[in-house]
Amino acid sequence: MPSTTINPTRQELTRLKNRLRTSVRGHKLLKDKRDELMKQFMDVVRENRALRKRVEEGLMRAHGSFTVAAALMSPEMLEQSLLYPKQSVELDMTFQNIMSVDVPQYHFKTSSQDPGEVYPYGFAQTSGELDDAVDAMSQVFQDMLRLAEVEKTSQLLAEEIEKTRRRVNALEYVKIPQMQESIKYITMKLDENERANTIRLMKVKDMILKEAIQEKREEDAKAIRTFASGSEAPRQV
């Protein structure tokens, strides 16, 4: 069905043909983009799932130890032991471009490299479970950072894929068929006009011919009449 109002003119036809060419090209490019994004996304999502599983398990272990420590120590004591961390984390963020989607990449630096340095308290007054909890957390921390990166990437990619998929579908199933239909409509209309024009010319030509013949006949008849009745031939025929 051609869209509501299109002018069946040659100018419009040229314009539509150009637009169709651009659309087909755009459609192809977007489709390629979608496929590549999808490929990247599947890798990221697989990693995301594995990491999340690992992080959740690790954190549950840490929470377990922490709960025991909290039960053994008074809440004030516990808070006090953790109040001033020895360790500090510096996070740096750069962006990586995956198929025109900016995804973050985190680089972090801990202030001290020694793994034994994470405990911000003396061992005398704290329970051993607290050490376990902090240890488990510092172990899982690497994975947690990686998880943040991967999960954000997968969210951003998912959004972009959704957008691209919509565009591809809109072009493929709505825009391009619509334009093809319009082009067909205009071509038909123009052809029809052409034929109408030819027929009109033929008709006009017929009418003019008929008139000319009529005139000729009348002149002939007049000539014959003069000749038959006449003494003299007409000076000119």
Add this chain to the structure above:
Amino acid sequence: MYKIAVMGDMDSVLGFKALGLDVCPVATPEEGREALHRMAKENYAIIYMTEQLAAQLPAEIARYKDALTPAIILIPGKEGSLGIGMANVKTAVERAVGADIL
């Protein structure tokens, strides 16, 4: 320089303090909402949030989902995992592919 924050109930997040992360203990969803918006405006690149808290702030989390920063990452609280984190991974797949194919 960017910062990392951990949000959730006191007992779940206290341990992260030892790692040198910024800890933001939150008791009520309203407090969490306020803290989240405040931190999003500041220089926080990653905000870890317990699933227990996240379950009460779905709209706020959805708002930052498509933004580059902050990345809100759900972690299990001390009561255990609610499965929201995994469900989010699934949602992302469904959003991108149209069906869960994993």
